[in-house]
Amino acid sequence: MKNLLKIGSLLGLLLTIVPPIIFFMGNSDLSQMKWTMGFGMVLWFVTAPFWINKTSQQ
Amino acid sequence: MSNRFFKKIVGETNEYERTPIPGASLKGGKSFLGMYAGEHTAGTEFVIGPLFVAHGVAAGDLVLGLLIGNLLAVLSWGLITGPIAASKRMTLYYQLERIAGKNLVRWYNLVNALMFCFLAGSMIAVSATAVGIPFDLEMPTLTDWLPRTPGWIVTVLVMGAVITLVAIQGYNQVSKFANIMSPWMILIFIAAAIVGLAQLGVGSFESLITIAQEVIWNGVPLAGMSKFTIWHIIFFAWFCNMAMHIGMSDLTILRYAKSWTYGFYSFAGVFLGHFVAWIASGILYSVFLQANTASQEFAPGAIAYQTLGIAGAICVVIAGWTTANPTIYRAGLALQGIFPKVPTWKITAIVGGITSLAACFPALVMKLLDFVALYGLLLMPMGAVIFADFYFSKKMGFQYEGALNSKSDFSVPALLSWVLTLVFCLGLNFFYGVEIFFLGLPGWFVAVAIFVVLSRMKYPLAKSLA
Numbered sequence: 001m002k003n004l005l006k007i008g009s010l011l012g013l014l015l016t017i018v019p020p021i022i023f024f025m026g027n028s029d030l031s032q033m034k035w036t037m038g039f040g041m042v043l044w045f046v047t048a049p050f051w052i053n054k055t056s057q058q
Numbered sequence: 059m060s061n062r063f064f065k066k067i068v069g070e071t072n073e074y075e076r077t078p079i080p081g082a083s084l085k086g087g088k089s090f091l092g093m094y095a096g097e098h099t100a101g102t103e104f105v106i107g108p109l110f111v112a113h114g115v116a117a118g119d120l121v122l123g124l125l126i127g128n129l130l131a132v133l134s135w136g137l138i139t140g141p142i143a144a145s146k147r148m149t150l151y152y153q154l155e156r157i158a159g160k161n162l163v164r165w166y167n168l169v170n171a172l173m174f175c176f177l178a179g180s181m182i183a184v185s186a187t188a189v190g191i192p193f194d195l196e197m198p199t200l201t202d203w204l205p206r207t208p209g210w211i212v213t214v215l216v217m218g219a220v221i222t223l224v225a226i227q228g229y230n231q232v233s234k235f236a237n238i239m240s241p242w243m244i245l246i247f248i249a250a251a252i253v254g255l256a257q258l259g260v261g262s263f264e265s266l267i268t269i270a271q272e273v274i275w276n277g278v279p280l281a282g283m284s285k286f287t288i289w290h291i292i293f294f295a296w297f298c299n300m301a302m303h304i305g306m307s308d309l310t311i312l313r314y315a316k317s318w319t320y321g322f323y324s325f326a327g328v329f330l331g332h333f334v335a336w337i338a339s340g341i342l343y344s345v346f347l348q349a350n351t352a353s354q355e356f357a358p359g360a361i362a363y364q365t366l367g368i369a370g371a372i373c374v375v376i377a378g379w380t381t382a383n384p385t386i387y388r389a390g391l392a393l394q395g396i397f398p399k400v401p402t403w404k405i406t407a408i409v410g411g412i413t414s415l416a417a418c419f420p421a422l423v424m425k426l427l428d429f430v431a432l433y434g435l436l437l438m439p440m441g442a443v444i445f446a447d448f449y450f451s452k453k454m455g456f457q458y459e460g461a462l463n464s465k466s467d468f469s470v471p472a473l474l475s476w477v478l479t480l481v482f483c484l485g486l487n488f489f490y491g492v493e494i495f496f497l498g499l500p501g502w503f504v505a506v507a508i509f510v511v512l513s514r515m516k517y518p519l520a521k522s523l524a
Contacts, residue, residue, distance in 0.1 A: 013245055016369065020249040024256040034367025037249065041369045044242045052238050 008047035015040025075394050075402065078147035078313070085314045090323045092237035093311065093384070098299075098327030099243050099335050101184035101378030104358035105426045106298070107339030110286065111347075112200075113427075114279030117270040119288035124336065127295025128328040134296070134303035135312075140321025142448050143312035150309040151395035154440055157447045158472035159461035166440055166476070167395040173301070173433040174389035175409060178382040179416030182221060183423050185378030186213045188359025188371040197357035198420035205418045218414025221379055225386040226406040235383060239376050244330050246366065246373040247338040253365050254341035258348065274344040290495055294427065295332055297498045300434030304502055306441035310391055311384075356424060386410055431494045438498055439479040442505035443472050446513075454510050457517035464517060471512035479505040 019036040022028045074083070110120060146153055155163045187197055190213050196206050205211050224235060258273055260266045271277075279285050302308045303324075312321055339358070346353070346361045362370030390406030397405060416422060422429065451458035461469045482504050483497040 013241060016242060016245045017249055020252040020256075024252050026256075030253075033253070034369070037369040038367055041242065041372060048238050048242070052234075 002051050005047045005051045008043055009051070012040045012042075012044030012047060015043060074313075075149060075391065076152050076398070083314065084316045086316060087320060087323060089237070090312075090315060090320045091326045092240055094324050094327035095240040095244065095330055098324075098331030099240060099247060099377065100331060100381035101181040101358070101374065102381060102426065102430070103247070103331055103335035104184055104339050104342075104362065104374055104377060105180075105423055106430075107336040107341075108343030108356070108358075108361075109427050110291070110336065111275060111340045111343050112280045112283045113286035113290070114277055114283065115275055115286040115288075115291060116277035117267075117275040119277075119286075120275050120291055120337070120340075123288040123291025124295050124333050127292040128325075128332050130292070130296040131299060131303060131328050131332070132322060132325045135308065135324040136319065136322035138321075138445060139303050139306060139308050140312055140315070141318045142306070142444065143309045143321070144315055144318035145448070146309070147313040148309065149313065149391055150306050150444075151391060153306075153309060153444060154472075155395065156459040156462040157443060157469065158440070159466050159468040161468045162461075162473050162476075164396045166437075167392040170301075170307075170437055171389040171392035171409065172412075173436060174385050174392065175413045176416050176422055176429065177433060178221075178385035178389065178413045179218075179419075180422035180426055180429070181378040181382040181385070182214055182218050182414065182417035183378075183420060184358050185217055185375045185382075186210065186359070186417070187357035188363065188374035189213055189217060191359055191363055191371055197355050197360055198423065199354040200356045200424055201354060202424060203419060203421035205420065211418050214417045215414050218410060218417055221382050222386060222407060222410025222414070224379075225383050225390070225410060226403040235380065239380055243373055243377055243380070244334070246369060247330075247335040250342050250362065250366055250370065251334070251338035254338070254345045257345050257365065258341070273348070274341055290493075293495045293498070294431070295328070297434055297495065298332070298430050299328075300431075300498050301437040301441075304441050304445070304498075305434060305437040306444045307388060307437065309444070310388060382413070386413055389413070428494060431498075435483060435494065435498055435501065436480070438502060439476045439505040440472070442479070442502050443475050443509045446506045446509045450506075450510050451513070452519075454514060455519050456510070456513035457519060460513060460517040469516075471509050471516050474512055475505045475509040478508055 016037055019028065019033040019040075023030065023033040074080075115123075148156075151163060151167055154166060158166070183198075186195075189195075190197065190210065193209060193213070195209050195213060198206060198210075205214075255266065255269070258269050260269050303321075308321075315321075342361050342365055345365055349364075359371050359374040362374050364370075366373070386406060386409055389409040390402055393405045393409060394400070394402055447458055447460070450456075457463050460471065461467065479501050483501045486492040486497055486500065487494060
């Protein structure tokens, strides 16, 4: 389960940083980029709290 | 009713306010990396980067100045604060009480707590510029000192209440919160730079250099703003956290460190937050200025939302939050020194209330550079006193922890170090026109010298019999 959460978090971070790079290269429009980043943010928020501090405590 | 509620969420928190941290409670490096990265990738970054643009710093001066200044800041944490924290393992306030005496520390704690309240208040105000977007809240402008609308006040007070609830749960909760948020926030700042550069027309390395020098940091200050040089950038980057490193506030945090070297982990905060994030937010503001040439509006939330959408606006909220949290926590500990019998959670709740009221005034945001420099300067002399007591007491022949060992509640050397240093700095500013950003360095040496000389007179070491 924890691995699934970590994969979700990683995907969330990728959806935060990759869309701006694609936008910079001229392969997407601003609106599309903003929505994708918003989805990445939600993915990070719903997965990261369940494993980041657990790892620190261990 | 309210007491039961607070006690329930606080639980059995032990913050070791007046005892050294026991070995079992020490924390590993990851905790400090997350804390520093979260704390210094913060709401202030959304203000400081744009203010550098407004002050007309040149691109080359900015990059070189930030590299040098941030390196000096990391060295200050690593070589000055870290070793003392790991050796003593006490809060700044209790350590200072043993050196300067209870009565003097009460005054120091009061000034400290007020400064922290104002700083945390500015962070809440920055967050509010994002929270207000869906409510079409009228945003503050560069010249605003007072709140514009009742809606602004309500937004700020609600945010302050939520942030205070998290802060009163102590260091563990703050650390957890920062750990979770910091990786995503850092990527948002990097994303802001990438998107901003694209919107400014950067398509190659050559165009990046050209646009950086001619559009973003073109060396020309906005109307009414003073001109910043590389020296301003170096000293601001070094001393924007002066209260934390050479002012020793981070003794309170670093006393939990398993190793004295954890002070160097501040590099995660300063090189991400005070380099990447300041540059990124400067780019964001430049995009805003290009699109709104005559606008006086200065609302980091709205600026981030314009370029990055909802993720940008939420990042401004979170960034403000992760700075306000530990700052309110620190302010709570400062007041704990004045009212040692009152539980930390209750004091933190009061501090949160003061902070929320201060946040209603946008002046805290618009004058942030000056305020940050002032608050570091006011607190710095007591850090110099702790440094001098730790390193020079034996070598220079005076009693360490003078107030404790002489059973005094008031140390004249510490008081005069504090007051005379500030008088000296005020004199430099008033008579010689030295700007506030440059006063910390000479002031630190003056504070150390005054404390050593007066301590030798007041608390000389008794000569041992041969």
